[in-house]
Amino acid sequence: MTERRGVSRRGFLKGLGAAAVTGPVGFAGIAMAAKADEEAAAVPVLGPGATPVRLKVNGKVHDLSIEPRVTLLDALRDTIGLTGPKEVCDRGACGGCTVLLDGMAVCGCMMLAIDVGDREVTTVEGLCGPDGAPSDLQQQFVAKDALQCGYCTCGMVTAAEGLLRSKPVLSPDEVRAGISGNLCRCGTYTRIVEAVIATSALRRKGK
């Protein structure tokens, strides 16, 4: 991918974010918080300004400086630059932001980045092989034509991967229940279920 016209929209927004977290407002905030909590001096209190947060994402360690209120989704998209997880509803209703935490599907929008701790985050980008080749599940999504506009696909694939890891053998009903946290407004559900079932069968055969 090539960078067009010098400054991209994303790059511009990222620049704004960095200014906000390193500016004087953040540091003043830290000093105030320390004062208010003098009584419980032994308890670490972070923020409200930018604070160091370490995230392990797709096998890589990222040391970020972000406010405690930054969600995992915003940290992934705006700070790290992984735009596979999508922000759609921002309330946990649609699953567009689904990522795996130690293999378990969660909504990136309803989790604070600071809460991730030592757990390994996997985004849809991390499902690909080391050479960037699509995974078996991603290939089955293509083979079964399991997407239309594609906006839900990253979250859908990630949720399905979490489902397959928790239960390798799945019935169509179990797949439907397993992806019930992901909305597809194009209504491609039938083919998504086919793709997940086909992947489950392939993995059982050890392929």
Place this chain on the structure above:
Amino acid sequence: MKPFSYARPTTAADVLKLLSPTARPKAGGNDLLDLAKRGVSTPATLVDLSRISVQEGGPRFDGVTVAEGGQLEIGARVTLAQIAASADVLRIFPALADAAAAAATPQIRNVATLGGNLLQRPRCAYFRDPFFDCLKRGGTSCPARDGVHDEMAIFGNAKCCATHPSNLATALLAAPQAGLATITVEIGAKGGLVWRTVELSDGFFVRPEDDPLIEAAIAPGELLWAAFVPAAPVSAYVEINQKQSYDWASVACAVVLDVEGDKIADARIALGAVAPVPLLSEPAAAALRGKGLRDTAAWDAAAAAATQGATPLARNGHKVRQLRAVVRRAIEAAVARSK
């Protein structure tokens, strides 16, 4: 979201010292973040509950334990996914597993906890939008009364018509003598913890007439720690909603049956999403007592009795009929679990 600081205590005592009306405990955080994103709640500090260790001598904050006598102890930090999949919950009080499995989405159930589910705030759209006046936010009126109230309360709705949002509260209320353990720290003392046990059917849920600002009798400096549930294997929870995923119940019912031979010796029927607090329906339970386990006329009578005294609003009369249907389904589901 407004900026907040984030405290990371490692002991329950430190959590309790930090808690205040503006410093709120955070477990799964789903409801907390939703309210913060909408500007309904603006905590100055979030107190992380993920690092605190088990309290010596007290009940556990994590995990599902079967105590002597077969009662379940479930830590407030146990996730809905863990409750739904727990073989012990399915065996000892399956209604609770039903309720956990019916909540939210797989992603949210992986994070959301028992404590957070019980203490989540109502889903009333007017409560969750600071643009509107709302009794629950210290206002003077209830715009839902003359507004969109299709999904709102059909009992106890004279003052506020928001429904209680918790699935698990409805299930737990149906269990005889289900209780909750909470802890606080002694004021001025050096970390002495004070335990309190409260029975769910005895004053834990707060009606808007008593205090519209809260739904549960738990102090700002108090932490919900665990739930105790006596064995109730012949039990079920069923809800009806508009969508099967990420939707709070339109109506819900939890049924616990005490079966002797092929007779129902006793019954407890809890109704959810129909009032500002979960309700026990004595008329419905009375219609089942002493009746045959598979006496479907008695099931119908109980379902009809559950709607006694309903005061639907202009646009939610359908919930009375839905309630009748869900009670009938829950009785049938509970009976199916008897040996």
